[in-house]
Amino acid sequence: MRVYFFGTCIGSMVFSNTCVNAIKLLQREGAEVIFKKDQTCCGQPSYNSGYYEESKKVALYNMELFKGSEPIIIPSGSCTGMMKVDYIELFEGTEHEEQARKFSNRIYELSEFLDKVLQVKYNDLGEKTKVTWHSNCHALRVAKCIDSAKNLIRSLKNVELIELEREEECCGFGGTFSIKEPEISNAMVSQKIKDIQSRNVEYMLSADAGCLLNISGAMQKQGVNVQTMHLYDFIAQRIGIRG
Template identity: 70%
Template sequence: MKVYFFSTCLGGIAYSDTCVNAIKLLQKEGVEVVFKKDQTCCGQPSYNSGYYDESRKVALYNINLFEGDYPIIVPSGSCAGMMKHDYLELFEGHKDYKRAEDFCERIFELSEFLDKKLGVRYEDKGMPIKITWHSNCHALRVAKSIESSKSLLRSLKNVELIELEREEECCGFGGTFSVKEPEISQAMVNEKIADIHSKNIDYLIAGDAGCLLNISGAMEKMGSKVKTEHLYDFLAKRVGISEGDLR
């Protein structure tokens, strides 16, 4: 099987190692990964800010770049939701709607692809550990990939997943929202962290870089002892294809 890999903006800027681990997880299952070096943003920041014409240009660039029939794998429920569902709304009534529709059908969030398309179940090589999980809003409500992410985590025999009481509440990042409404954003992430701290866990795991940057940054300022890890870094370490221990 051959797939395209869409690394996302934050993947390229701040989470390049996570992208490498995500690709390794695909290669572990015998999948050939094609990485387009000229890839760019999915267009979500401009789309959420109401710049629809500009967002359409970005979307068309992606549609042209990832031509063919290969599945397009995205290590982010936020970007996957934009490319799989929001592109349809963006192109509604537009002459390129059919091209957008065909493109959207090829988009898979990575955990969804591993869980539902490849049916992977991992051999856990790590020590016993307790974790909790943060659900990104777009992954939960648009891409709807959260259950696949949790399914992969639950397949790890030495990992105990402890659910948050208010898992479905936003962390306050929301892309441009955190810039436009910093006080509200701070209050929201404080509530999220209070929920995390109420659990006796070692790690917070999340599948989206934006949320992880927001929560981990706020926790670091608080001096929190809870560690944070991106889902695909965590999985890669647990199955032994990435260096580093989880203690």
Template identity: 35%
Template sequence: MKVQLFIPCFIDQLYPQTAFNMMKVLQKAGCTVEYNPDQTCCGQPAFNAGFWEDSKEVCTKFLKDFSGPDYVVAPSASCTGFIRNYYPKLFDNSSHHNEVKDLKERTFEFSEFLVNVLKIENFGAKLNARATYHDSCAGLRECKIKEEPRRLLSHVKGLEIVEMKDVETCCGFGGTFSVKFEPISIGMADQKVSNARETGADYIISTDHSCLMHLDGYIRHKGISMKTMHIADVLASGW
């Protein structure tokens, strides 16, 4: 199976190792992984800021960059959710209608692709730690991802997963929300990290580096001995 990688802007710039680890896991699953170096943003930041026409221009490029029959896999439920749920709105009643419909059907977040498409849950990963899992809003509400990451993590040797209180509550990032409403955003991060600490976890794991970036910033600022880890980095550990 041939897979096209979509690497979101912030992962490309800040967490490139996660992209390489995702590729490593997909290759172990038997996929032929390709990366189009011409790819850019999915268009979500401009859309969320209200610049719909600018966003549409970026999204039109995305349609071109990821044309063809291959699955498109991303280490971000946020970007995946945007493509699935908002591209149809942007391109409603346009000449790109069928392209958008096709792209929506073949675009997947990394963990759901492994479990629901490849039907593989155990990659031989090892991580001796206690961790708690954070459901990102985009993963949970826009992509309907809940059990898939937990099933993958249940097969990681040495890893104990402990559910935190109010696990489905937002972490407070929300893209520009964290900039426009900083005090509220910090308060939500405080609540999320406090709930994670109550589990005794060494790590907070999620499908979305955007959430983890926000939480990690709070953790570092407060000097808390806890780390964040993307699920792709977990699944590539120990082998």
């Protein structure tokens, strides 16, 4: 199987090791992974800020760059939601609507692809541990891939998933929201951290790099002793993939 891999902006700039681990998880299942060196942003920041014409240019670029029939795998619910759902809305009623719909059908968040398409089975090599999970907003409400992420966690025999009391509440990142409304964002992430602390876990996992940056940065400032880790780094570590 040949697949395209879309690394995302934050993945390329900050979470490069996570991208490598995500690719290795695909290769472990026999996939040939194609990484287009000219890939760029999915267009979500401009789209969420109301710059629709500018976002269309980015979307058309991506649809041309990743043309073909291969699945397009993304290690982020945010970018998945944008490219799978929001592209259709962006081009609705235009000459590019059908192109966007066909493109959308090829988009998968990595957990969804591993869980539903490849139906992976993992041998957990790690010690017993307790984790909790943060659902990023776009993965939860737009891409709707959270169940697959939790299925992967629960498949690890030595990992106990303890869910947050207020899991569906935003962490306050929201891309440009955290820049435009820093005080509100800080209040939101502080509430999220209280929920995480109340679970008495070793790790807080998420499959969204933006949320992880926001939560881990606030935790560090507040002196909270809970490790944050990207889902695909955690899985890679548990099954013996070395970065």
